[in-house]
Amino acid sequence: MRASKRLKTGFVLVIVLLSVNLLAPFFTTREVALLLGEYEEQERLHSNLQQLLSALKDGETGQRGFIITGREDFLTPLYQGYGEVDKTLKVLKQDLRHDAALSAVLQRLEPRIDEQRTYFSTVIQLRRDQGLQAASDLISQGHGKQLMDHVRSLAGEVLVVLEQRMLVLEQKLRAHERLRMVLLVSMTVVDLIMIGLLFYFTFQALHEGRQVQRNLQGLSDQLSSGMQRVELRNREISLLNRLGRAMHLSNQFDECYQIIDCFAAQLFPLNSGCLYLYHPSRDVLERVLGWGGNQEEHEMFEPQACWAIRRGQSHEVKDASKDLLCPHLHGSAQAPQGYLCVPLMAQGEPLGVLTLLGQPMVDQDLAETFAEQVALGISNLSLRDSLRQQSLVDALTGLHNRRFLDETLRRELLRASRKQLPVAVVLLDVDHFKRFNDTFGHEAGDLVLRHLAIEMKRNVRTSDLACRYGGEEFALVLPEISREDAIERCETLRLSVTRLQIRYGGQPLGPVSISLGLAWFPADGEQADVLLHAADTALYQAKHAGRNRLCIYRSEAGDATLASS
Structure with a gap:
């Protein structure tokens, strides 16, 4: 039992040490990351300053080449150097705005660069106006060299400060690295000691209760297998x-x-x-x-x-x-x-x-x-x-119903409006339909409606829409069709219905005819309800004029005109 207690104590210590192992690198790594970030910042400033000196040297070289040769293309490096210098100065001023010491040196450097640029412009203009000898005489006075030396001196001060800072940061990084290594080695040694003690206590505990351990191992295997099955089942x-x-x-x-x-x-x-x-x-x-x-x-x-x-x-x-x-x-x-x-x-x-x-x-x-x-x-x-x-489909006739008509007609009118295309809307119903119901019964009336639906399907295009509007009233939507073709198609349907020979219960039902009212988009309306109302008005006029005919709605007069009979 004492071995078991030692083993438990050892495990607690190992957990504590492992926790320390996990946390220690975090804090050291965070400090190293901060030092690295500061070092990279100083290194970037150092690089920008060197880039500034390089641009100034390129500009001086371009100016010298122009003075010697008089060729304008030698001034390209000078003008490019101007742009690079301005850009780099802007970056340095932004980066050093919180660094009082280096910002003061940069403020002294900037006027010297402007003075050097003015001097270059004077020499170049003198070379253009008076020739090589005049420009050479001005250069021989040494003012340009003094300006360049002064610029190098000021830039050198900044470079020295940056290099010193980088050196200090490198020393700190090396010190942190050494500390990390010492800490890592120390923790590793302690961990190995603790692991060795755990092995020792473990073997003692196994020696005291080997059979119990085998049972526990069996239970552990069963639990692991069960967990896998549970995970699989959850998935x-x-x-x-x-x-x-x-x-x-x-x-x-x-x-x-x-x-x-x-x-x-x-x-x-x-x-x-x-x-x-x-x-x-x-x-x-x-x-x-x-x-x-x-x-x-x-x-x-x-x-x-x-x-x-x-x-x-x-x-x-x-x-x-x-x-x-x-x-x-x-x-x-x-x-x-x-x-x-x-x-x-x-x-x-x-x-x-x-x-x-x-x-x-x-x-x-x-x-x-x-x-x-x-x-x-x-x-x-x-x-x-x-x-x-x-x-969406009428069970009796197999045609689409009023609900489908309302949804589809609005969508069809929007499409026709975008493409500037015509749409014909036709309402029709069976003449004297009540006679079939009263004389032969409602099943005979249903038979008439089914035959009318068949004729409508047979006489319309695949792009047309045939619907049962309600009762014995039906609707046709004919998109992208001319007025003449719409009238002809309606007349064809009307004539085909008059030729129907429908029998119910072994006896003929008699002649069947339909009346039709036609309205036109966009002339007679641009909204679905307006067009349906216009077509209904034309249908009423066809009924009033004697049935078995097509009437076309006239939007100007607000009524319908007889097309055929």
């Missing part, structure tokens, strides 16, 4: 939750299949697989996606060809020579290695089957949970798609 749950959220936000089946493909590859990275869904005919299943290099040959198969669908539960095959192999996997290169088929069920209704192949075998619980999420997502998407269709 799988997270992926399944993300899959459910992504499928809930999906509005298209193609997008939904891409989401399933993405998450299946993450959940089953070592297995290939494919997803089959029932065809709308419900007599076959067709493949909608595959992942993991799956090369299944069967794009579709009958429901009886999969044991999972026939049994209504998961079907796992570990040994193809002993277990029942699904007929739809005959000829597959991966099926003999083992596979799992999981039926997709939503609200007790079969939707398809998920097939996972290859080694290692997948976790059946995970596969079934994944299948549930996929089935629920596909079922919800199918339901939303069905509801969307029901909300």
Whole structure:
């Protein structure tokens, strides 16, 4: 027991020392970083000052070359040097604004540079005006050399100060480095001593309770394995939750299949697989996606060809020579290695089957949970798609309804307005429709409306919009069409309706005719409700004029004019 107490004490000391080991470099490194930053700042000032002297020398060289040769191109280094000097002086003034000593030297240096620049300009102008001899006489007086020497002297003072500072910083850095090394070596020695003591106490503790230690090791291994399984399960749950959220936000089946493909590859990275869904005919299943290099040959198969669908539960095959192999996997290169088929069920209704192949075998619980999420997502998407269709399509005629017309017409008018294109809006209804309902019953009236819808679909372009406006009233939107073509298309529809021979219960329903009212964008209005009102006005005029005719709205008079009968 004493060894155990020593071991605990040793561990506490090691933890304390390790904490010190972690914190000590932090503080020393921070101090070194500050010294390095200060050193780099002094080094940059030193470099800028040397760059200033170099620019001055370049300018002096250019001036001398011009004096000797008289060539203007020798002045290029001088003018470039002017720019470099101004730029460097500006940087130095900014950097030294808090350094009183060096800032004072820089203030003395700047007028000398200006005086030197004035001297260069005087010599250059004298060379241009009076020639080489006059310029040489002025240079021989030595004033330019005195200016340059003075500038070098002032710059040298700054350089000396900067070099001294850099030397001091280098010494501090070396001292900190030595201190760090001493600290590191000391801590390492102490750590080694403590580790040696821990080994000694550990062996003593193991000697006292070896069997207990083996049991603890076994428990530790079990805990580690359990933690790995928990982490794996948490990852799988997270992926399944993300899959459910992504499928809930999906509005298209193609997008939904891409989401399933993405998450299946993450959940089953070592297995290939494919997803089959029932065809709308419900007599076959067709493949909608595959992942993991799956090369299944069967794009579709009958429901009886999969044991999972026939049994209504998961079907796992570990040994193809002993277990029942699904007929739809005959000829597959991966099926003999083992596979799992999981039926997709939503609200007790079969939707398809998920097939996972290859080694290692997948976790059946995970596969079934994944299948549930996929089935629920596909079922919800199918339901939303069905509801969307029901909300936009009239169930009796198969045409779009009033709601779809309102949304689409506004969008079509905006597009036509941008492109400056015409749009024809037509309202029509069945003449004397009440006669069909009263004489033959409402089913006969519904039959007339369905036949009218068929004729409308047959007589409009794919770009046109045919809708049931309400009751026996219908609407047509004809974008990008001339007035003559719109009238001709309306007349064609009217004549085709008059030729209908509809029978109900073995007896003819009699002649069928329609009246039409046409309004024009933008002449008769630029808003959807205005155009519909204009078309309705024209339709009313057609009814008033005797029915079975087309009337065109005239915006100037606010009424409709008869087009044909």
